[in-house]
Amino acid sequence: MALKIRLTKVGSVHQPLYRVVVAEARSRRDGAPVENIGTYTPKTKGNPIAIKLDRVDYWISKGAVPTNTMHAMIKKARRTAAATAPAVVAS
Numbered sequence: 001m002a003l004k005i006r007l008t009k010v011g012s013v014h015q016p017l018y019r020v021v022v023a024e025a026r027s028r029r030d031g032a033p034v035e036n037i038g039t040y041t042p043k044t045k046g047n048p049i050a051i052k053l054d055r056v057d058y059w060i061s062k063g064a065v066p067t068n069t070m071h072a073m074i075k076k077a078r079r080t081a082a083a084t085a086p087a088v089v090a091s
Contacts, residue, residue, distance in 0.1 A: 002026070003064035005056065005074075007040060008033065016042050020051055020070065022059045035059070040073065051077045 002025040009030065011017030018040040021033035037059070038051035056074055060066070066074060 003034065003059065003062070005037070005059060005064050005066040005070050007067075007069065011041075018042075020073075022064055025065075047080055049073055049077050049080070053077060053081060 003022055004025045005020065005022055006029075007018040008021050008023070009016070009018055019033070019036050020038035020040060022035045022037060023031060023033045035055065037055040038049070040050075041048045051074065053074075056066075
């Protein structure tokens with residue numbers, strides 16, 4: 001069972017909304033996912049990506065492969081999470 005981390009569309013016309021899902025590679029785009037791990041709302045100002053990075057790491061460790069688009073979005077989400085994380089002060 002080959003797994004992919006990809007987008008599935010759930011929004012309507014002119015109101016795009018995507019879920020970030022882990023699904024079997026051969027299933028259809030809007031088919032039943034193994035797990036929902038986030039959302040992507042492209043019309044949102046600020047940060048349109050909300051992904052559970054710990055679940056992404058888990059599924060990648062289990063062999064799931066992100067699509068090219070999701071790979072770029074995961075990188076962007078990691079940069080955003082690192083920038084918003086509080087700095088640890090060494091004493």
